[in-house]
Amino acid sequence: MQISSQHSSQFEEIYLSHYARMKRFAMEYVIREEDAENIVQDVFLELWEQKLLLVSHTYLFAWLFTATKNRCLDLLRHKTVVRKGAEKLMDEHNIELQMKLQSLEAFDNKIFSEPDIESVVQKAIDTLPKKCREIFVMNKIEGKKQKAIAAELNISVHTVESQMTIAHRKLKEALKEYIPLLLFLLV
Amino acid sequence: MKEILTKYFSGEINGSEERKLFGQMEYDESLRAEYIRLQNIYALTLLGQHPSQEAEGVKGFTTFSQRLQARKRQMKARVILQYAATALLLITSTFFLTRALLLRSNAAIEMNTLYVPAGQRAQLTLHDGTQVWLNAQSTLTYPARFSGNRREVSVVGEAYFDVAENRQKPFVVTTQQLTMEVLGTEFNVYSYPEAGYTQTSLVEGSLRVSETSNKNKSVLLSPYHQVTFSDNKMQLDKLNNPEHLLWRDGIYSFHNEQLIKILAKLELYYDITILVEDPEIFNIRYTGKFRQRDGIDEILHILQKIQSFKIHKDKENNLITLSK
Numbered sequence: 001m002q003i004s005s006q007h008s009s010q011f012e013e014i015y016l017s018h019y020a021r022m023k024r025f026a027m028e029y030v031i032r033e034e035d036a037e038n039i040v041q042d043v044f045l046e047l048w049e050q051k052l053l054l055v056s057h058t059y060l061f062a063w064l065f066t067a068t069k070n071r072c073l074d075l076l077r078h079k080t081v082v083r084k085g086a087e088k089l090m091d092e093h094n095i096e097l098q099m100k101l102q103s104l105e106a107f108d109n110k111i112f113s114e115p116d117i118e119s120v121v122q123k124a125i126d127t128l129p130k131k132c133r134e135i136f137v138m139n140k141i142e143g144k145k146q147k148a149i150a151a152e153l154n155i156s157v158h159t160v161e162s163q164m165t166i167a168h169r170k171l172k173e174a175l176k177e178y179i180p181l182l183l184f185l186l187v
Numbered sequence: 188m189k190e191i192l193t194k195y196f197s198g199e200i201n202g203s204e205e206r207k208l209f210g211q212m213e214y215d216e217s218l219r220a221e222y223i224r225l226q227n228i229y230a231l232t233l234l235g236q237h238p239s240q241e242a243e244g245v246k247g248f249t250t251f252s253q254r255l256q257a258r259k260r261q262m263k264a265r266v267i268l269q270y271a272a273t274a275l276l277l278i279t280s281t282f283f284l285t286r287a288l289l290l291r292s293n294a295a296i297e298m299n300t301l302y303v304p305a306g307q308r309a310q311l312t313l314h315d316g317t318q319v320w321l322n323a324q325s326t327l328t329y330p331a332r333f334s335g336n337r338r339e340v341s342v343v344g345e346a347y348f349d350v351a352e353n354r355q356k357p358f359v360v361t362t363q364q365l366t367m368e369v370l371g372t373e374f375n376v377y378s379y380p381e382a383g384y385t386q387t388s389l390v391e392g393s394l395r396v397s398e399t400s401n402k403n404k405s406v407l408l409s410p411y412h413q414v415t416f417s418d419n420k421m422q423l424d425k426l427n428n429p430e431h432l433l434w435r436d437g438i439y440s441f442h443n444e445q446l447i448k449i450l451a452k453l454e455l456y457y458d459i460t461i462l463v464e465d466p467e468i469f470n471i472r473y474t475g476k477f478r479q480r481d482g483i484d485e486i487l488h489i490l491q492k493i494q495s496f497k498i499h500k501d502k503e504n505n506l507i508t509l510s511k
């Protein structure tokens with residue numbers, strides 16, 4: 001099984017461009033960074049073996065994120081299986097995992113295949129006022145806590161909080177058509 | 188509630204607020220719907236690329252390359268063992284039973300082989316009433332009937348014997364390095380080829396332990412003592428971990444044992460390969476017990492509480508990688 005050097009450098013490019021956002025996406029649902037890392041590494045191992053590189057960017061993007069989503073679903077399902085004789089009263093960690101699972105199940109795969117989804121998302125973030133955007137990126141994309149952001153930008157935690165509230169409101173507005181309000185919950 | 192939800196998705200929620208939130212979500216359907224919607228919107232915002240993420244990608248790629256190399260190495264070294272999913276014991280007869288029944292004791296005695304797969308254990312009673320317990324990945328070779336003036340069996344792996352007393356016929360257990368001779372007694376023998384040493388522990392009675400390759404070198408064991416054979420010599424000690432013998436009840440007990448050695452034993456008991464990337468963090472010693480039926484995942488999670496490490500499972504290749 002000869003791996004061409006072209007294959008490896010192409011692969012590395014794709015890896016570097018997608019790894020971090022796949023991991024952050026996974027962390028939204030599986031919570032633990034370690035679990036998210038393992039999932040994303042496994043997806044890339046699968047990609048390496050499949051040699052799926054001679055395809056369009058859109059296809060690759062959809063493949064990577066769908067694979068990530070599916071592995072997250074597997075993990076969450078495994079963790080939320082109610083064992084025989086378990087207490088009826090579940091602790092809130094379990095309820096949280098259940099909610100994450102339900103959310104991910106409701107996340108439509110078609111979104112990953114939307115040809116311009118990346119620019120749609122980027123545009124939505126760009127609609128935020130400059131400071132607000134900066135704070136949002138630091139919190140959600142870079143994973144920094146509000147206290148750390150306040151310290152780094154030399155502003156109050158209260159300011160960070162209110163900017164995040166604005167960010168949430170504006171992003172909800174910009175992206176709501178992609179994530180419709182569920183009027184009837186799927187059982 | 189809206190503010191609490193926002194707090195939650197900013198990662199700034201505290202314990203009591205979280206309890207309140209999930210408490211209300213249990214019966215508030217619209218709150219749950221709002222959670223799901225917000226969760227997915229925020230996850231969506233993570234799909235775009237950001238320059239600040241490049242460093243993370245580089246770090247991840249280094250780890251990825253290491254895992255890829257490890258996997259390639261592992262695939263070359265692996266020996267594939269197949270087990271029937273439902274079979275607990277595999278008993279094979281190397282000679283035809285009918286032939287043995289026709290021929291009397293002077294003829295070839297048929298030897299039975301009992302093999303216990305990984306993750307299992309077995310107990311059987313021999314023709315003379317001797318009881319034997321076999322641990323995971325162990326083999327006992329024994330005759331259907333003991334004839335002649337000795338009772339002879341051989342062991343690979345770990346076995347515990349409660350030997351029926353018979354002063355006329357000594358019971359002899361042969362392993363690769365040590366041979367044990369008893370009249371009537373209870374003892375444990377540990378002789379896995381991968382372990383690098385053989386150990387016999389005596390519980391009750393008296394036991395003569397000699398080197399299989401040189402019967403002149405022998406030691407007489409008294410109760411609650413053990414002989415360890417490694418580096419070509421026998422060492423006599425007091426029994427240092429009598430609770431180890433609980434393996435017969437499906438309990439693995441370790442006494443002040445280095446984690447790295449515990450991991451090696453777990454590899455044997457569960458037929459899995461554990462690859463340790465940072466062995467220096469596993470020098471810590473541990474005293475405790477695990478149940479065999481807990482399974483390898485549960486046991487590793489318990490060990491994580493004493494020494495923090497990361498677990499990566501490669502199900503296809505039956506490999507677990509542990510790292511800092």
